[in-house]
Amino acid sequence: MSKNELKTIVALRGIGVSPGIVIGSVYVFNRQDVKETLYKLSDGESISREIERLKKALGKSEQELLDIKGGLKDREGIGPLLIDVHVMILNDKAFIENTIKNIGDHRVNAEWALKMTISKHREMFDKIEDDYLRERIRDVEYVGQIIQRNLSGKIHEKISDIREEVVIVAKDLSPADTVQMATRKIMGFATDMGGKTSHTAIVAKSIGIPAVVGLEKVTGEVNTGDTIIVDGTAGVVIINPDPEVVKRYEDKKRHYLVMEEDLLKDAHLPAVTVDGHSVGVGANIEFIEEIPSAVFHGANGIGLYRTEFIYINKEQLPSEEEHLSNYKKVIEGEGIKWATIRTFDLGGDKFISDAGLAKEMNPVMGLRAIRFCLQEIELFKVQLRAILRASVYGNVGILLPMISGVKEIVDARNIIDEIKEELISGGIPINKDIKIGIMIEVPSAVIIADQLAERVDFFSIGTNDLIQYALAIDRVNERVTYLYEPLHPAILRMIKQVVDAGHNAGIKVAMCGEMAGDPLCTPILLGLKLDGLSMTPLAIPRVKNIIRNSTVGESEKLLKEVMAFSTASEIKEYVKDYMTKKFSEFCPVNW
Ligand code: PEP
Ligand code: MG
Secondary structure, eight states: OOOOBBBBBBBEEOEEEEEEEEEEEEEEEEEOOOOOOOBOOOOOHHHHHHHHHHHHHHHHHHHHHHHHHHTOOOOOHHHHHHHHHHHHHHHHHHHHHHHHHHHHHHHBOOOHHHHHHHHHHHHHHHHOOOOHHHTTHHHHHHHHHHHHHHTOOOOOOOGOOOOEEEEEEEEEEHHHHHHGGGGEEEEEEESSOOOOOOOHOOOOOOHHHHHEESSSSSHOOTTOOOOOOOHHHHEEEEOOHHHHHHHHHHHHHHHTOOOOOOHTTTTTSSOOOOOOBBBBEEEEESGGGGGHHHHHHOEEEEEEEGGGGEEEEESSSOOOHHHHHHHHHHHHTTTTEEEEOOOOBGGGGGOSSSOOOOOSSSSSSSBBBBHHHHHSSSHHHHHHHHHHHHHGSEEEEEEEEEESSSSHHHHHHHHHHHHEHHHHHOOOOOOOEEEEEEEEEEEHHHHHHHHHHHOOOOEEEHHHHHHHHHTOOTOOOGGGGGGTTTOHHHHHHHHHHHHHHHHHHOOOOEOOOOGGGGGGGHHHHHTTTEEEEEEEEGGGGHHHHHHTTTHHHHHHHHHHHHTTOOOOOHHHHHHHHHHHHHHTTTOOOOO
C-alpha cells in the first residue's frame, strides 16, 4: 500500500518548548527571508551613502523593537528584557563598527557587510561548548534579520498585524515575534526551526501558549485555515486531525487546564485505596514523545499504546524494524515498567480506498482493527513480529482491538503462535509467555465475556467505542453528544458483567476508554472492582488522588445505590453530589 491510501492527517514530532494543548486554525506566517545580494561600491561617495543607509536601518530597527516593547502589557517579564537585549546587540559598538569597516574595507553594500559581521559572530559562537551560550547566536541573527528587512525597505508582515484567533506556523520566529503574541489572539505556534533553549522557546513558556519547535517541515505540510493540534507537552503537532483525534485532544486539554500543583506533588504515590485495594494506573499514548509526560504525571506503565500513528503519513508502510524501534523506546522509556501495545486500529475511514478497499458507508462499523488485520494478514504479521521481538526488553502485553467473538481470538492467536515459532526457530529471542489481551468495546464481546475470558490473559474495556456501539451514538457527532453517557445504567451493567466474567476466569480487567480518566467516574469504577485504569497522562494525578482518598467499601455502596436508578442523569447527579461532599475540599473540580 502506498501513501495515497492513507488519509492526509499528518503527525510531526518536534521539541515541545511550552506545555499545553491547542486545537485551532493555522495561520502560516510566511515572512520571506531577505536574500542579501552583493554589490561592489566604486567610490568613496557610494561608501558614505552605504554607511548612511546602514545607520538609518539601525535606527529604524531600534524604533521597531522599542515599539514592540511599548506595546507589551507586561513590562516586567522576560519579553521586555529580551527586547532590551536585542536593542543592546543592535547598539553594540563593535557590531556597528565592524559592519561599517566591512563596507569600507571590502567596498560592499550594507547588506553584505552586515552578513559578514553576522558570519564572524557565528564562527565565534560555534566554538562555545556550552549549548545554552552557543545558542545565543540566534539572538544576533534575529537582530541581523530585522536590520536586513529595514535595509530592504520592503513592508514585512508582523505578528501584530494578525487579528484572528489562530495557531501560527512559521519557519522560525524571533523572540521579538513571540513577545507580541501575548497581546494578540495567538493561541500557540509551531515552527520548522528552533531549539529548547532558544529565547523564542523561553518567551513562549513565559506567556503560556503551547509551542512546538524544531519540526523541520511543518511549513511544507500546512496551509492557512487548516486545523492543527499543537501539543506542547509532548512536542507533537497533528495537521488535519480526524474528529476522533480532535475529541481525544479536547479531552487532554480539559485535563491540562484543571491540573493543579498540589495534585502533581503526589502524582507518584501509588494508587491504593484507604482500605488497601491497589489499582494499576497506566497512561494512554499515541506517540513515544508522550512518555516523559506520562511518567511525570504519575504513570509507571503504558496501559494503551495506540500504534496507529506509526502508519499515518508515511511514504511506505512501516517496516518491522521501525515498529520494533518504537516499541523498544516505549518499553525502555525512563520510568516505564510495563506496556500494553495495541495492534493497529486502522481501516474503515482511516484508509483511502484505492487498495481495493471499498469506501464504506459506516466505516466505524466496517473493516477496521482486528477485522482488517485478519484480512491483511501479512501487514498484521509485521507488527506482531515486532511486538514479540520487543517482548524481551521488558514487560509487554499485546492488546487486540474490536474483538466481537471467539473466532477472531482463535484466528489471531493462531497467527501469533505461528510467528512465535518462526522467531524461535530463527533463533530470535522472544518472551513465549507474552500476555495477550483484548479490548472489550463491542457489545457482543460483553455478552460473551465469559467465553472470551477463557481464551485471553486480560481484558481492557474500551468505553469510547463500547458506549458508541451500545447506545448507538456516533462518538464524534456533536448532535448526539448529549446522549453519550458513561454513567448510563446499561454501560454500568455491561462493565460489571465484563469485570465479573474476567474475575471468574481469573484474569485482570482494566479500562482504557476516556471514562477511566474521568474523575467523576473514579469511585464508580472502584466499586466495579476494575484492576487497572489507563488514561490520558494529564488525567492521572487527579484520578490517583481520588483513589487514594477512597475506600472500596464505600465505593461499592455508592455503586449499589446508583445501580438502583434508571437514568444516566439521575446517576450523574447522585455521583456529583457524592463527589462534591467528599472531594471538593482537597480536589476541587467542576463536576
Ligand atoms: C476505546 O474505544 O475506548 C479505546 C480506548 O480505543 P480508541 O479510542 O482508540 O478507539
Ligand atoms: Mg476503540
